[in-house]
Amino acid sequence: MINLVDLRLDLVGAAGQVSILKGVDLQVPAGSAVSVVGPSGSGKSSLIAVIAGIERATGGQVVVDGVDLATLDEDGLSRFRRGRLSILFQSFHLIPTLSALENVAVPLELMGRRDALTRAADALAEVGLAHRVDHYPGQMSGGEQQRTALARAIVTEPSILLADEPTGNLDRANGEHVMDLVFDLRKKLGTTLLLVTHDAALAQACDWTCRMEDGRIVTPPDSWSNPSSAGQVLAGAPA
Template sequence: MSEPIIKLDNVHLSLTSRAGPVHILRGVSLAIPHGQSAAIVGPSGSGKTSLLMTMAGLERATSGQINVSGRSIGPLSEDELAMLRGAHMGIVFQSFHLVPTMTALENVALPMELAGDSKAFETARGLLDEVGLAARVEHFPAELSGGEQQRVAIARALSRSPEIIFADEPTGNLDGRTGRQIIDLLFGLRERRNATLVMVTHDNKLAAMADRIIRMADGAIVSDERTGASDAGSGSAMHAVSS
């Protein structure tokens, strides 16, 4: 069996406070194979977002081992972590984090430009077309709806063809109908690209679309179950239509 694309072994995360250390993650061990979709669920404060952030190298674990795409990320410098994320990961946040003074096209092209890709704008146009925004490439974020902004953020996350997509409450700022379209889009893109998807969500219906549900409480994994989604052949995701 090949090595998991994400592997955590006894990972702890503690933050300091005036009242003493606050334990965010408590001995988390986890392995996610390439191509799997996994939903991380749990109540507020359970550690689910912190778990995703440690996987992505955006939060430093206090102790334990984390391997992503064949590399142990603990010893890496901030620059090395940034290079690893750029080469292997795409990250979608609840808040879209678009540059307000840049058009949709410029926002998507930016990571590729920074990486020295001479075809950044050509690729960005193709990605925006893929997420249903071919007619909105020259619009600024303020001229786009919330769903359209999240589509731009997804296109940007896919700009360097990542093998891992991390999504932190990607529908949290959207209404129900738009949120479902975004999730269907995200799952469809993951399937077509054979990428690994790790998603934090508070919505059990959305979680059930994933191959696997990882449930957290008090900084620890309390259950880890396979769903029937992978047996349905397409992760139960419908390809989204343009909003």
């Protein structure tokens, strides 16, 4: 479960302090799929960064998979991400000097897993890239790179997957293929999915959708719906 209470994030830039997240309350039930939509600059990617522990909240509470992130130091946050949480980015973030197999094996190697390469090969096979294990990112198409990034994200069998515009750099056919894999693998692993997207069809494929504007969730509180109904709307925590 992801539980955010009065979450605030202020960042300091050239123009001074800027409020990015302005009191976000949100609960994502374990095993569910929730999409976050809204205009560019509304705080969606910052929300992902705070939940992942990449950015430290300025105020409020962030509890992810039962862990209050405020209680963890940087090493603790790194260990937490390795064991429980994965992120799928828009821009792939593959290491260009490593093969697909080596890229996928990285999180397992950081965990000290001796079977890292074997499990990485299995994960690449899951996303249809068994024939690309020895290829480098520059030798693969955008769709293949994103599938490699997906294999890396799921190879640790995370309890939570955060996806930040994962189809933003892909054409529609490749984007649909990647997201079909995301939803299939999520169901197989029982993973909680929080998906930031501008794609209305992707948003509706989730159990709930919440909308952000100007650093706040603006969907009305009475729109919380039964989690068994896909495509419904989520705002804050259930009553």
